[in-house]
Amino acid sequence: MTAPAPVLTIDGPSGAGKGTVSRIVAARLGWHYLDSGALYRAVGVAASWADLDLSDPAALVRCTRDTSIDFREGEGGAGLRVLVNGTDATDELRLETTGALASAIAAIPEVRAALTERQRAFRRAPGLVADGRDMGTVIFPDATAKVFLTASAEERALRRHNQLKDKGVSVTFADLLREILARDARDAQRAVAPLRPADDAVLIDTTGLSIEAVVECVLALLPGRTA
Numbered sequence: 001m002t003a004p005a006p007v008l009t010i011d012g013p014s015g016a017g018k019g020t021v022s023r024i025v026a027a028r029l030g031w032h033y034l035d036s037g038a039l040y041r042a043v044g045v046a047a048s049w050a051d052l053d054l055s056d057p058a059a060l061v062r063c064t065r066d067t068s069i070d071f072r073e074g075e076g077g078a079g080l081r082v083l084v085n086g087t088d089a090t091d092e093l094r095l096e097t098t099g100a101l102a103s104a105i106a107a108i109p110e111v112r113a114a115l116t117e118r119q120r121a122f123r124r125a126p127g128l129v130a131d132g133r134d135m136g137t138v139i140f141p142d143a144t145a146k147v148f149l150t151a152s153a154e155e156r157a158l159r160r161h162n163q164l165k166d167k168g169v170s171v172t173f174a175d176l177l178r179e180i181l182a183r184d185a186r187d188a189q190r191a192v193a194p195l196r197p198a199d200d201a202v203l204i205d206t207t208g209l210s211i212e213a214v215v216e217c218v219l220a221l222l223p224g225r226t227a
Ligand code: DC
Pocket: 014, 036, 037, 038, 040, 041, 099, 102, 103, 106, 107, 131, 132, 133, 134, 135, 183, 187
């Protein structure tokens, strides 16, 4: 039997820089990339398109199983696009409201179970960088290396505020901070796969660190590589 492809898991709360760091690390290694949050967001978008009742777990589980989610490289360096049931939903996926919806749906055990195999299917040679909340604890417990990225809630709210300002979206820092704290609490307190570092994960606090510094720290964790 051939050994499974190596996996590097990068977990942590929203806004800790997981997405940016994971994408750069995957590109540097020439590995595949799994944005697991996008899967939960995609189910949230599909549920809202279908006008599903969020208090009906059975309908949400059916929706999870029936929703097709495809990642495509965008034209002209537009980055990764996400197609939900064949429609490009990339912009809708990034909305704060979609993140909150995803966080609520992600608390349903059967929804998580319905996405488990889809996530594991991303593990292909030459390797995978998997970004999420439970990559190291539940989805890839045998990962080659595990990272848990954190940053203070204030720093995460500030980063998000700057990102949104650049896009011309106006939201107050106080509202963002409140949303981030509420989402952290929900993700950490849910009964299934709560947000927590794997016992064998390396914790990196990114508060005050540059993206490049974090990327170097993460790459140095892989066997055979030094920073
Ligand atoms: O990483 P993100 O902000 O795109 O994730 C959106 C929500 O999806 C997050 O609040 C919790 C949920 N999620 C999860 O429960 N497990 C994952 N592996 C990834 C995301």
